[in-house]
Amino acid sequence: MSLVHLANACSHLQNASLARLGLTSLPRTNQLHTLLLQMQKFGYVNNVTIGGPAPPPPSGIAPVLSTNPAARGDVSSHVAPRAINTSQPPAPGEAESRDGDGVTQANISSRRLWIGLKYRNQTPVLEKMQLVSKPTRRVWMGVPQLEGLVRGEQQGYVRGLRAVGGGDVC
Amino acid sequence: MKASSLVRATAAGPPKPYICRPCQRRFLHATKARRGDDDERSPRPPANPISIAGVNMGTSLQPNPSQPSVPALPPTTTDPNEITAADFKSYTPAELSQLRQHYTPAQMRAILASERAVSPHDLATQTKFRTNDPWAIDYATDFAHHHPVLDKPLRAPDSHHDPTQRFKTSEEIKDDVADFITTLPDEPTGKEFLDWRDNRARLMVGKEEAERDPIHYMSPEIPKGIPGLADRARKKNKTPIADPTSSSGQPQRQEEEVTPALARLMKQTGLTSLEIKKFRTKLLVSHRVVNQTRLGKIQSLYYLAVAGSPSRGLLGIGEGKSTEANDARQQAIYAAIRNLTPIPRYEYRTIFGDVKGKVGGVELELFNRPPGFGIRCQHLIHEMCRCCGISDMAARVGRSRNKMNTVKAAMQALLGQRLPEEVSKGLGRKLVDARKVFYGGNV
Numbered sequence: 001m002s003l004v005h006l007a008n009a010c011s012h013l014q015n016a017s018l019a020r021l022g023l024t025s026l027p028r029t030n031q032l033h034t035l036l037l038q039m040q041k042f043g044y045v046n047n048v049t050i051g052g053p054a055p056p057p058p059s060g061i062a063p064v065l066s067t068n069p070a071a072r073g074d075v076s077s078h079v080a081p082r083a084i085n086t087s088q089p090p091a092p093g094e095a096e097s098r099d100g101d102g103v104t105q106a107n108i109s110s111r112r113l114w115i116g117l118k119y120r121n122q123t124p125v126l127e128k129m130q131l132v133s134k135p136t137r138r139v140w141m142g143v144p145q146l147e148g149l150v151r152g153e154q155q156g157y158v159r160g161l162r163a164v165g166g167g168d169v170c
Numbered sequence: 171m172k173a174s175s176l177v178r179a180t181a182a183g184p185p186k187p188y189i190c191r192p193c194q195r196r197f198l199h200a201t202k203a204r205r206g207d208d209d210e211r212s213p214r215p216p217a218n219p220i221s222i223a224g225v226n227m228g229t230s231l232q233p234n235p236s237q238p239s240v241p242a243l244p245p246t247t248t249d250p251n252e253i254t255a256a257d258f259k260s261y262t263p264a265e266l267s268q269l270r271q272h273y274t275p276a277q278m279r280a281i282l283a284s285e286r287a288v289s290p291h292d293l294a295t296q297t298k299f300r301t302n303d304p305w306a307i308d309y310a311t312d313f314a315h316h317h318p319v320l321d322k323p324l325r326a327p328d329s330h331h332d333p334t335q336r337f338k339t340s341e342e343i344k345d346d347v348a349d350f351i352t353t354l355p356d357e358p359t360g361k362e363f364l365d366w367r368d369n370r371a372r373l374m375v376g377k378e379e380a381e382r383d384p385i386h387y388m389s390p391e392i393p394k395g396i397p398g399l400a401d402r403a404r405k406k407n408k409t410p411i412a413d414p415t416s417s418s419g420q421p422q423r424q425e426e427e428v429t430p431a432l433a434r435l436m437k438q439t440g441l442t443s444l445e446i447k448k449f450r451t452k453l454l455v456s457h458r459v460v461n462q463t464r465l466g467k468i469q470s471l472y473y474l475a476v477a478g479s480p481s482r483g484l485l486g487i488g489e490g491k492s493t494e495a496n497d498a499r500q501q502a503i504y505a506a507i508r509n510l511t512p513i514p515r516y517e518y519r520t521i522f523g524d525v526k527g528k529v530g531g532v533e534l535e536l537f538n539r540p541p542g543f544g545i546r547c548q549h550l551i552h553e554m555c556r557c558c559g560i561s562d563m564a565a566r567v568g569r570s571r572n573k574m575n576t577v578k579a580a581m582q583a584l585l586g587q588r589l590p591e592e593v594s595k596g597l598g599r600k601l602v603d604a605r606k607v608f609y610g611g612n613v
Contacts, residue, residue: 043597118596125596162537164523165593 003135005029010129013045017117017124023055028103028111036115044126046116050103055114132158258290326383335376346371435504449484449510451477451503452553455573459491471498474574477506478557483518485558486510487581513558514587517541517605517613520562522590527583531570536583539564551580558584 009026016024026032028050036048049056103111118125133139137157145155152160161167261269270278300306309320338346350366374381428436428443436443455474460467470491478485488505492498516522520538527534536551539562545555547565550573555563567576594601605613 043599120592120596162524164588164590165597166523 001031003131003133005032006035007131007134009035010131013115013117013126013129017119017126020119020124021117023114023116025051025055025112025114028108028113032113036113039126044118046118048116049114050111051114052107052110053112253294255290255294258293260285326379326385328385330377330379330383331385332377332380335374335380338373338375342375343373431500431504435507438508441507446507449477449479449507450557451475451506452557453499453502454550454553454577469493471495473498473502474577475499475502475506476554476557476577477503477510478554478559479510480557480559483513483515483559484510485513485554485581485584487577511585513560513584514589515558515560518559520560521584522587525583525587527579527581527586529579529582530572530575532567532572532575532579533569534565534567534576534579534583536580537564537566538562548576550576554580554584 005027009032012024012026026036033048033050036045039045040048139156139158141149141155141158149155149158149160152162154160269281273281311317311320350363350371354362372378372381432443432446435441435446439446453473453475455472457472459470459472461470462468470493473490473495474487475490476485476487486506486509488502488507488509490498490501490503490505492501514522516538519541520543521536522538524535524537527536534551536547539546541562543562543564545552545561545563547555547563548567548571551563551565551567554577555561565580567579590601590603
């Protein structure tokens with residue numbers, strides 16, 4: 001498994017956080033997509049959306065409920081337009097979409113992952129992200145070792161998670 | 171702890187007391203250890219055979235014809251740790267009939283039930299003397315009785331404390347004696363006096379139980395929950411003790427001279443001089459510094475001080491520089507007090523997670539540690555921990571170990587702690603302190 005894309009994603013997300021960007025993008029690969037969905041689940045990023053070279057519209061990234069109670073009944077106001085679009089039949093010549101992400105055979109090469117970064121009190125929630133297993137020193141771990149790591153114990157070369165918010169094992 | 175008396179009795183010969191089986195083992199051991207230490211003591215027959223914990227006799231014992239109801243202990247030459255299950259035999263019909271003479275049917279049923287409940291194998295394997303482990307005791311006991319010298323003191327309840335207790339004056343004692351004499355019967359015997367002296371006469375004024383059964387003063391602790399005591403302590407602190415030298419009888423507080431620097435500090439911080447005095451301060455770094463001018467070298471003294479409040483978790487560092495040492499010291503201490511900031515402390519004793527700090531070439535790491543670990547840090551960080559009330563912490567100072575930068579980096583690290591609440595809010599996830607959950611919030 002190549003770690004190049006992962007390493008690049010780590011650096012890129014750190015740099016984007018330091019630059020206080022609200023939205024950034026990464027190549028759409030299944031590996032990065034899985035990783036970022038896990039990070040979203042654990043609260044390190046706001047949202048992960050698949051889009052094209054240009055960022056998706058705000059409504060497609062973070063659909064929000066209207067503050068007007070009357071308007072909440074209107075589905076189109078708080079559902080991503082993409083979701084509405086995918087309900088329509090695909091355009092002629094375009095392959096069927098996969099997973100409802102709007103990814104087709106024609107546009108798959110140009111798809112990117114759009115990631116909403118999180119900040120709190122002017123500090124990024126995702127401060128540091130780095131590879132533990134590197135091409136020069138691969139690290140493999142089973143569940144018992146990961147449990148020890150989470151408890152703060154050193155496992156081989158890997159130091160335990162001893163800082164508050166010092167990381168998660170997804 | 172009647173073990174010693176029993177041991178003496180068994181060592182001296184018959185009559186032998188009843189001893190439960192597990193105790194036999196202990197007494198055996200003790201008998202061996204103490205044999206010959208006080209043989210002159212007359213053996214004391216047991217007044218009540220069931221006064222000793224347990225009632226059962228080991229039936230491996232040889233029945234003593236002269237004392238049919240009191241069988242002897244096993245031969246004392248046997249090593250107590252070599253007794254096997256086979257040594258504990260069940261009662262013979264003859265022994266049972268002997269026991270029936272002593273015990274009621276209900277007691278007999280209890281004896282036989284307990285006999286069935288404890289297996290000889292357990293007795294042989296689980297009642298060994300602990301000799302090689304750190305918690306082995308060096309005296310023989312079955313723990314059935316309390317020994318005030320060897321064991322933890324038994325405390326009378328706190329209500330037996332009377333803070334107003336005092337000795338009677340000679341007048342009051344005279345009155346007591348007079349009362350006693352007036353209540354004497356017409357034909358007094360010595361008994362009345364003995365009874366009065368032992369049971370009725372009192373030397374103290376106050377609660378009777380405070381005199382007869384006082385709380386233990388060998389290792390006293392301030393009793394809690396006594397009405398009036400807390401008020402007395404508070405009053406005592408509030409009203410200063412009158413100075414006997416003052417002619418007017420008014421308490422005179424020594425007025426501290428408020429220097430301009432102190433006045434400025436008081437104004438800036440809004441603290442009184444007494445509050446300022448209460449902070450814990452320590453001068454950590456001092457050295458000479460030199461400014462080279464065209465007129466020559468001008469020498470000054472540099473001081474770095476820390477101030478803090480262990481109870482409130484405050485810490486501040488301050489620097490002072492002056493040609494006068496006293497002035498520089500004072501500047502440093504006052505600057506430290508001015509810079510006091512709260513330090514987050516986990517359970518008021520350690521830090522939240524491991525933190526890093528870097529100032530100049532000093533790169534240090536502070537590690538949180540479990541309760542009772544202590545402050546295992548180098549001296550500068552140790553003093554800082556003492557000032558802000560951290561009691562469990564470790565530290566590693568890497569690269570440079572410059573004193574001034576070490577203090578500054580430690581301060582930076584202490585202030586750079588990430589708090590679980592903040593992390594939790596940032597992640598939008600609920601974080602739970604497993605320690606608090608485990609101990610039900612009692613930590």
